Structures are given as structure tokens and as C-alpha cells.
Amino acid sequence: MYSYEQEVTEQTDNVVHMNVGPSHPAMHGTLRVKMEVQGERILRADQEIGFLHTGFEKLGEHRTYNQFITLSDRLNYFSPLNNNIGFALAVEELIGLETPRRCHVIRTILSEMSRLADHSLCVGAMAMDLGAFTSILWTFVEREKLYDVFEAVTGTRLTTSYARVGGLAFDLPADFEKRVTAILDSMEKTVDKLRGSFYKNRIFLDRVEGVGVISKEDALSYGITGPMARASGVEYDLRKFKPYLIYDELDFDVPTYSEGDCLARYKVRLDEMDQSIRLVRQAMKRLEPGPISAQDQKHALPDKLSTYTDMESLIHHFKMVMPGPDHGINPPVTDLYSATESPNGELGWHLVSDGGSNPWRVRVRPPSFINYPIFGKLMEGAMLADVVAMLASFNVIAGELDR
């Protein structure tokens, strides 16, 4: 019987070179893939990255610790708060600084809300890439509500720069609780709506089920973390591995699936959104008044109001922000690897300090960079149309990928 597929694969010379990206909607703006295609099948593929290389790590060596928090937003613009908080925690661990409880609670709440924002964009965009445009409109409505809260808290929608070494930039607004509760309810509805629309949707399932399967061994060997690893049966979540902030007090599950395909990755993200909502609800109950920054004037910035009114705070502020080796935070001469769970996986910071005000080396261990290489392996032998589904389920953030 005649089959087109057979005809194409039998002609060995019928290999077409194909280039996708870097400016291509399926490639998220900055990724490039070059393929050898025969019919609909990809024979070999090569990924090229670096189109958004921004030199964060070099710049970090020329900026102080607190200045780097501003840059850490721009690394991951899907969920900047996770990066702010992760970096602040790493520096605090380096200098051995304890932060007050209210700071921990606020950081937990904001990390989880930021995770919601990240996952909502990812699940929306994944369905959009597969042709279901409506879902991104739904999730963007939720994201806009989250933006409103972030704006009320941090002053900006996207590049929040909210954490500081030893605390937070400023306290929460008065109506924070009311705003957050309203969002959580509508977010829950949206997650249910997404489940209802896609879990039994034949068109969607045909494109994601069994596509791009990552085995557990591969996940370990490639170092894949986060939702992608948990979709492949690796039960690794830093919030459980070594609870930081107040995660040890909170009750939550880590959803895992063993299939390892695109559908499992989609499901893990939706389930994690449920868990984040749970976490925020629990953490909100633990929000009590108190100081938001450590009272350590050598390492933590004094709060802004007192620098304007109090001579001593002004001096400490001056000592902290002025450039030069004698000013700023001077951590011990050592190095440290510290990691937190960002929405895409393990976000690690390898800090090397020379005792000065600037880090000697800031290595970002970005989840996207470590998660992305396996895409090349998945593409080999896959169908051309599956590439879009696979890449969308990865949630690659180019800022983090290329740094």
C-alpha cells in the first residue's frame, strides 16, 4: 500500500535543512534550532542559544550585593520575585544573617504568588502554541490581577527588586490581605477551568500525550529539576529537600507524575498552582506585625524613613551604599552554593566572596539552562509539529538561559 511517509523516508537524499528561529513565535523569541528534516521526521537537530546573552555574571562582579538584586529580576522576567528572594537568601546564608519572622512570611507568600504568575503564563502559552488561543487570555487575566498586587507591594509590575539583603525594601500595603484573597479565589476557578477544557480535549491530548518523553535516568543525568523532573518521577523539590523560609511549617504536597511527557509537565504545573494557592492561604494566616528587616546595621539596609530622620541610620545607609572596598556588605572570604526552588526548578547561586563590597564571582545556576539541552535529544526522531509542544512544555526563559 502506498504511504507518503514511506516514500519520503525511503529516499535518502530527500533531506531538507531547516532553520527555526531565533525570531520565531514557537521559539519564544530568542532560541534557534537547526534541523535535518525528512518528510515530517527530524533526523538530527542542533540548538543554538546565546542570542540574549546579557553578561549578568560579569556585571555582577562589578556591582554590590544589593545592586545585583536589581539585575536578578531581569534574569527571570516570568517570576522576578523568586529570583530576588533566592539571591537575598543566598547572600544572607553567606554572611550568616538572620531575618525576622515577618520577612520570612512575606517572602514565602510572594514566592508562591510569583510561582502562580509564572505557571499561569506557561500553561496559557503552551495551549496557545498548540492552537488554543483562549487559554492565554484567561491566564493573562489572572496574571494581570497578580501584577496589580505586585505593583501595590513593590511599586512595579514586572521588575520588582523587592528583596534586600537582610530583609525587604518596604512593608506590605494596608489592603494586601483583601487583594490576595480575592485573587486566590478567582485563580482557583481558572485552574479548574483549564483542567475542564484540556484534560479531556482530544485535540490537545493527541498533541501532548506520549510526546517528548523524558526518562528518569535522563532527568538525573541532565540535571533536570523542577516541574520537568517531577513530571518524570524525580521527587525532588527544594522546599521539601531542605525547607527554607517557613515551608517547614506549611502543609503542602509535591505533585509528581511518572509519564515524563508533555501532558505530565502540563499537569504538574496545574497541580502546583493548586498547591501554591494552598500555601499562600496558610502563610497569610501567619502574617503578624513586626519588623521586616534584620537589625544588623553592618549588613542590612536601615529602613528608608529612618535614613531621612535619624542621623545614625543615615550614616549606616551611607556606609552600605557607597562604592569602594571599605563600604557595603563585606562577607567572609569564602564561597557558597545556595539554592531555592524557583518555578522552573533549582535556582542556585554560587557566590565567591573576596571580602569586599562586590562579589568576586556570581554564578547563577539557572534552571532553564540546565533543563534545555535535552530538547535536542527529544527532537531527534520526533515529528516536526511535536517540537512546538515539547518546547512549550519546557517553559524556557531566555533571560535565564543565556544570562
Add this chain to the structure above:
Amino acid sequence: MGVVNSLNDVITTKLAFAINWGRANSMWPMPFGTACCGIEMMATFMSKYDASRFGSEVLKFSPRQSDLLIVSGRISLKMMPVLQRIWEQMPEPKWCISMGACASSGGVFDNYTIVQGVDQFIPVDAYMPGCPPRPEAFIEALMTVQEKARRGQAKSSEYVSNDDARDPSLSPLYRSPDAFHFSPTPPNKAQAASNVPSNTEKGPRFEGGPMSNLSPEAMEKV
């Protein structure tokens, strides 16, 4: 636009008015969103801010069907040739918005890899300050460009590209299929360059961009 401007009597002036009115109210953007600003650009096109109120909701990532390039996000050394290639592919008349501090001036990234302002390499019609600019600022910039289009102005009409832009072999991005890195060893650069048809004669200004001079085989490779 040259065609329209060179005919100057009453009827064609009105025709020009009609054409410009049409162009202004149906800008087709080519979104070049690379980084954080791209997310705010997405937000502008989504439900809350809804750029389709300004006739600009058709996002098709196809430079040949677009007349408004939106550069949103930082542009690195490696990306700049891509951006220029896309700009060259867009048909005249065309406009360009540089969104955010990075695209306009390099922003906070004054380092070895970020281009300090895309306006060094492509003409920009509207700059948007902010890191990232809010969607309202985006809409303001869009309206500025619409106003320019209504008046029949475009920064691109003041510039021509030089010969370098027309020679694809000079572009770091251009690679013939042999240069695909499937093999572990990178291919010989000189050999790769020799696969590119030489193209030194000058083409007409901004008609078709650098690609129009390529032979059909070379077009396929691109």
C-alpha cells in the same frame, strides 16, 4: 512613499491622505520581543490593554507582512544581525518602536555584549522609556507612530543602508547549510563563505532589502 509625495496636485494629496489614514489605523506589528519588555508587550496585546483598539492586533512574526517593528528587550551582539536582517526584510514604508531602556540605550547593561541602543544600527521612530515601560506607555508610543504615519513621516525614509548590509556573507548570522553544526567539528569558515553568492553591486534603495539580489538557490538556503 516617494510615489505619493512626487505627485502633488489636489486629488493625489487627498489620495495620500486616505492612504496614510489607512496605514496609520492598521499598523501590523512585527514583535521582536527578546526579554522582559517582551512580556509587557504581550500584556499590551492581551485582554486587559487590548492593542486591537488601535488596529494593531495582528501579530504574525512575519517581517514581509509587517510595517511596524517593535524592538522590545535587550539586543545582544549576537542578536543585532538578526534584527537588522528582519528590518531589511520589511517593506517600505516602515516604522520602528524601541521599547524600554535596553533597546533605546543599553539600559542597566553597559557591558561587553549588549548593544548600546539599537538606533545606532536601525532608524527608530519612537522611543519608550522605562524598564519595562508600562502598557500605557506602549500605547502612547503606538499612537505617536500612528500620528507620524498620518502625516506621512517615517524615520526610515531618511536613511539608506550601506553595502555591507547587502552582502549576506558579511552577516555573522548568515550560514549556508554546510555551516550547520551537526558534526562536532565546526566547519571551515572560508569554505562556508564561498558557498554564498557574491553580491557587491548596489541594489535600489530599500526595495526588497538584501535578499532581493540573491539567486533563487541562495534564497532557499536563507
Add this chain to the structure above:
Amino acid sequence: MLVYRKENLSTLAAKVEGAFGDRLLGKEEKTLYVQFSVKAADAKSLIRFLKDSPELGFTYFIDCCGVDYLKYPRPMPERFAVVTTLLSPALGVKVQVRAFVPASGNGSAPARIDSNADLFAGANWTEREIFDLYGIEFTGHPDMRRILMPDDYEGHPLRKDYPLRGRGERGAFPVYHAIPADQAPKD
């Protein structure tokens, strides 16, 4: 669920010291992991030992990065370090192997270290990144070429002696410079 088990840190330290005792340049116990410093030549065998030894089982690749210690206030054994972080699902602890790589003397022969890409698939790209940004070459790597910077870029930007603003690359494009129409050559 993988959980951190503090008690295993000392087991790990004892095992590695037993096998590599005299070849270790240093050992430091941190909050979540143990850091071992070794010479470049020993790094691969230590990592192989960590991965293959049945009691340790460091099969989860976490990270690999480079550090340039040029003019670091403390004396360091060599100029460069390649730091590999691994996690053991069996023990529930992390380990860091810091391999010191000597700088090339005159700049013609690059700094070299053995590649771990055959042990961990994830090391492939991280090693390419170190090669790109530090110029450290990995022997036995299947695909040693630049990853972040353009292929024809010169220099290794994360080295300490490389200027932050580069050496003029970002302003010098061979591609296209806008020329005002009145100064343009006539067609």
C-alpha cells in the same frame, strides 16, 4: 521524596578521604554539602568515584561552573577552578568538587581539564559555557565550541583581565550602519 540528611555529610567526607586522602587539596563542610578541592588531574577520577561507588551514588547532576581566581586576596593553588556540584538521591546530600586548573603560561596552549560529559549528559553544555567564558578546554568533550558568544568572537569575557565593557565589539558591526540619505552614495 528526596530529603536532606545531615548525618550523611560526615559519611561522605569519611568515604572520600579514605579513597582520596592524600590527593585532596582541601575539604570544607558547608551547610548543605561538602566541598572537596583537588588538582585538575584528579577531578575526573573523584567525580567518577562519587558517581559509581554504590554507597555514595551521586547520580544527579546539579551544576558545573568556572571561577577565575586571578589576584584573589587569598593565595589559591591555581588561577582557574571548575566547580562541579552533584546530588546523591541515596544519601540526600550534595557534594562539590572544586578542581584547580592551571592557567596557560604564554597564552598559546589553553588551560585544560578532563571532560565529564561522558559521565553526566548535563555537563556537556555547562562545559561548553566554561570554555566560552573562561577559555578552559575540556579534553574528551564531544562538541567543544562556543555556546553563548558568537562563533567568531575573540576573547573569553568572564576572565578577570577582560574589561567589563569589552574591547569595542559591541559598536563594530560589519553589517549595516545607517547613513543619512543626503550623504549616501548615488545609485
